[in-house]
Amino acid sequence: GQNIDQPTEMTATEGAIVQINCTYQTSGFNGLFWYQQHAGEAPTFLSYNVLDGLEEKGRFSSFLSRSKGYSYLLLKELQMKDSASYLCAVESFSGGYNKLIFGAGTRLAVHP
Amino acid sequence: DADVTQTPRNRITKTGKRIMLECSQTKGHDRMYWYRQDPGLGLQLIYYSFDVKDINKGEISDGYSVSRQAQAKFSLSLESAIPNQTALYFCATSGSSGGAYSTDTQYFGPGTRLTVL
Numbered sequence: 001g002q003n004i005d006q007p008t009e010m011t012a013t014e015g016a017i018v019q020i021n022c023t024y025q026t027s028g029f030n031g032l033f034w035y036q037q038h039a040g041e042a043p044t045f046l047s048y049n050v051l052d053g054l055e056e057k058g059r060f061s062s063f064l065s066r067s068k069g070y071s072y073l074l075l076k077e078l079q080m081k082d083s084a085s086y087l088c089a090v091e092s093f094s095g096g097y098n099k100l101i102f103g104a105g106t107r108l109a110v111h112p
Numbered sequence: 113d114a115d116v117t118q119t120p121r122n123r124i125t126k127t128g129k130r131i132m133l134e135c136s137q138t139k140g141h142d143r144m145y146w147y148r149q150d151p152g153l154g155l156q157l158i159y160y161s162f163d164v165k166d167i168n169k170g171e172i173s174d175g176y177s178v179s180r181q182a183q184a185k186f187s188l189s190l191e192s193a194i195p196n197q198t199a200l201y202f203c204a205t206s207g208s209s210g211g212a213y214s215t216d217t218q219y220f221g222p223g224t225r226l227t228v229l
Contacts, residue, residue, distance in 0.1 A: 004154070008152075033217070040200075040223070040225075041222070041223070042116075042202060042220035042221060042222050042223055043155070043202070043220050044220070045217050045218075045219070048217065087154065087155070089155075091216060097160075097162065097168070098216045099157065099160070099170075100155075100157075100216075100218060101154075102154035102155040102156075103154050104152060104153055104154045105154060
């Protein structure tokens with residue numbers, strides 16, 4: 001079956017660093033996405049990892065280990081506007097199609 | 113103008129009513145998707161379409177139907193709405209994937225908040 005786990009909630013301080021973990025068990029793994037979603041708004045694309053290692057994009061970085069079924073999103077120099085839910089999504093290839101399977105999301109609260 | 117639009121943005125309806133949610137996109141993408149999101153749960157795929165003649169059921173298609181009227185338009189219908197279909201509904205689009213290891217980033221519309229009384 002398909003299973004994606006990430007913490008439900010996290011809190012952090014403005015200016016700090018936070019790491020949001022995601023573990024997965026899926027068949028036909030193709031890659032892993034991270035999306036940001038502010039309350040009541042649409043998810044927006046943050047990053048995509050297909051190979052093992054770290055992808056850095058400004059204050060945000062994402063890491064993938066395919067052998068361990070593990071990814072994390074690293075947010076540096078936290079700002080209040082980073083308070084949002086962060087969705088881990090596995091790209092699964094089956095039946096000739098790619099589909100995204102989403103975790104429940106991690107709600108991050110950044111406080112002063 | 114937004115690349116992916118959804119109408120209506122909010123809808124309150126009664127049990128048993130037929131409801132249609134509409135999605136339009138100007139990104140020129142082939143692939144379109146409908147998801148629902150409930151508090152504490154991930155986005156769940158209802159239906160997806162990889163071109164105008166291709167419609168596929170997702171994880172939770174029971175009680176829903178879809179129509180792909182054109183490349184740019186994909187509508188979701190609830191034939192007889194029930195209270196547990198109260199949720200936030202998102203439409204998404206993505207470009208054609210070139211193969212098993214190419215990126216298929218999905219772009220989401222603003223969502224429709226549906227309440228069934």
